Each structure stands twice: as structure tokens, then as C-alpha cells.
Amino acid sequence: QKEVEQNSGPLSVPEGAIASLNCTYSDRVSQSFFWYRQYSGKSPELIMSIYSNGDKEDGRFTAQLNKASQYVSLLIRDSQPSDSATYLCAVNRGRSGSRLTFGEGTQLTVNP
Amino acid sequence: NAGVMQNPRHLVRRRGQEARLRCSPMKGHSHVYWYRQLPEEGLKFMVYLQKENIIDESGMPKERFSAEFPKEGPSILRIQQVVRGDSAAYFCASSATQNNEQFFGPGTRLTVL
Numbered sequence: 001q002k003e004v005e006q007n008s009g010p011l012s013v014p015e016g017a018i019a020s021l022n023c024t025y026s027d028r029v030s031q032s033f034f035w036y037r038q039y040s041g042k043s044p045e046l047i048m049s050i051y052s053n054g055d056k057e058d059g060r061f062t063a064q065l066n067k068a069s070q071y072v073s074l075l076i077r078d079s080q081p082s083d084s085a086t087y088l089c090a091v092n093r094g095r096s097g098s099r100l101t102f103g104e105g106t107q108l109t110v111n112p
Numbered sequence: 113n114a115g116v117m118q119n120p121r122h123l124v125r126r127r128g129q130e131a132r133l134r135c136s137p138m139k140g141h142s143h144v145y146w147y148r149q150l151p152e153e154g155l156k157f158m159v160y161l162q163k164e165n166i167i168d169e170s171g172m173p174k175e176r177f178s179a180e181f182p183k184e185g186p187s188i189l190r191i192q193q194v195v196r197g198d199s200a201a202y203f204c205a206s207s208a209t210q211n212n213e214q215f216f217g218p219g220t221r222l223t224v225l
Contacts, residue, residue: 034213043203043216044155088155098143098210099157099168 001026006089006103014111019076021106023089026070032092033065033072034100037085044088048074079110114139116206116217117186124223125194133189133220137206144187145214146179149201161187194224 007022021035032051036044050056050063050072062075072091076083089103117136125131137144146158157171161181172179176194181187191198201221205214 036216043219046213046215049213090155098160098207099145099171100147100155100205100214101157102147102155104154 002103003027003101004089004091004103006087006106008104008106010107010109012109012111013079015079015081017079017110019079019083019108019110021074021076021087021089021108023072023074023103024070025072025089025091025101027091027093028067028070030070030091030093033063034090034092035061035063035074036088036090036102037083038088038105039085076108079108081110081112084109116141116204116215118202118204118217118220120220121218122221122223124225126225127195128193131191131194131198131222133191133202133204133222134186135189135204135206135217136186137204138208138215141206141208141215143207143210143212144181145205145207146187146189147203147205147216149203149219151200155203158189191222194222196224198222199224 004025013019035048037047038044048063050065056063060077064073086105086107088105090100119134144161147155149155159172159179160168176192178190201219203219204217207214
């Protein structure tokens with residue numbers, strides 16, 4: 001079992017729709033969770049961090065965390081063509097280490 | 113520019129040569145991480161350093177790879193006797209505290225001929 005798994009994609013949504021990206025993790029001691037966006041040929045860009053159960057909203061982005069289910073998701077409302085990128089879920093085990101473990105990424109395409 | 117800086121952005125080496133990749137963390141950050149992204153693969157952790165200390169090198173290949181973060185100057189990732197399989201994008205990230213958000217630099221794209 002992979003430590004961090006993401007829905008494999010690619011995911012295609014029309015402009016203005018909600019894009020839903022999902023991630024599960026295997027290590028129950030994980031404490032910090034992050035979503036990065038990576039455009040082709042570029043470096044990962046941090047877009048959301050979440051540390052406690054529930055929802056966290058920032059503009060068009062909402063991160064959801066459920067530690068009991070070991071599940072974290074990212075919703076993108078009013079998707080724009082500029083949101084087309086690969087979205088990476090990353091998990092930090094917290095006290096036992098600061099390394100980020102990344103999922104393989106989900107490629108999102110927003111069609112005009 | 114207060115972001116993470118990496119240089120060079122592109123590096124070409126022939127098999128057997130040495131590659132040196134440099135990383136300057138964001139202002140105020142003392143924690144540096146190196147990750148590697150092989151073509152068509154995900155990001156993999158390599159090493160975590162603070163000033164003058166290697167905290168976690170569990171992701172580093174056992175041979176040819178080394179890293180340092182001296183008291184003065186940037187962090188250096190060194191690859192000796194490069195092979196074609198070392199061709200990848202190498203990203204540095206920094207954070208303000210151990211378990212805080214990590215911000216990535218633009219990366220160094222290494223090509224081994």
C-alpha cells in the first residue's frame with residue numbers, strides 16, 4: 001500500500017464547475033497535510049495546508065480533513081482554465097519527522 | 113526576492129562528472145529539504161538539514177550523494193560520478209520551523225549525457 005494515494009485522474013471539468021481532488025494516507029500518526037499545485041515544468045506551489053479535522057476555506061479552495069478515515073480532499077470552486085495543473089497531496093508525520101511524503105498527483109484540466 | 117533560490121536552473125553533466133546544486137532558503141527559514149522528481153514520477157524526499165546538521169538523510173542514495181548546509185552560505189547537494197539515471201529535477205524547499213509549511217524553489221534540472 002502506498003503511503004499517500006490520490007485519485008489517478010486525469011480529471012477534466014468544464015469552466016465554472018467544482019473540481020474535487022481526493023487523497024488517502026496510510027500512516028495514522030500523520031499530523032500535517034498540504035496541497036501543492038504544479039504546472040508542467042515548474043516547481044510545486046503551496047496552495048493549502050490543514051492540520052485539524054474539518055474544512056478550511058481560502059478563496060475558491062476548500063481543504064477537508066478526516067483523520068479517522070485518513071482522508072484529505074481539495075475542492076476548487078468556479079474552476080478556471082488557469083487551474084489546469086497537477087495537484088499534489090503531501091503528508092507530514094509531524095513529531096516523528098519533517099519529511100513530506102507526496103502522492104503521485106492528479107492532473108486536472110479545466111475546459112473553457 | 114524573498115523566495116527560495118536555487119542555482120543553477122539547468123545543469124548538464126557527462127557521465128562520471130560531479131554535479132553541485134545550491135539552495136538558499138527563504139529569509140528567516142533555517143530548515144532545508146531536498147526532493148527529487150524523476151521524469152514521469154512523483155516527488156521523493158532526499159534529505160533534511162538545518163544549519164551545520166543533517167537531521168534526516170533516509171531518502172539519500174547510499175553512494176555518490178551528499179548534502180551540507182554550512183553555517184555561512186547556501187545548502188549544497190553534491191552528486192559524484194553522475195550516471196544517466198541521476199537525470200531529474202532536484203527541488204529544494206525551506207520552512208520556518210520543523211513541521212511548518214514548506215516552500216519550494218524553482219528547481220535544478222540535471223541532465224546527464
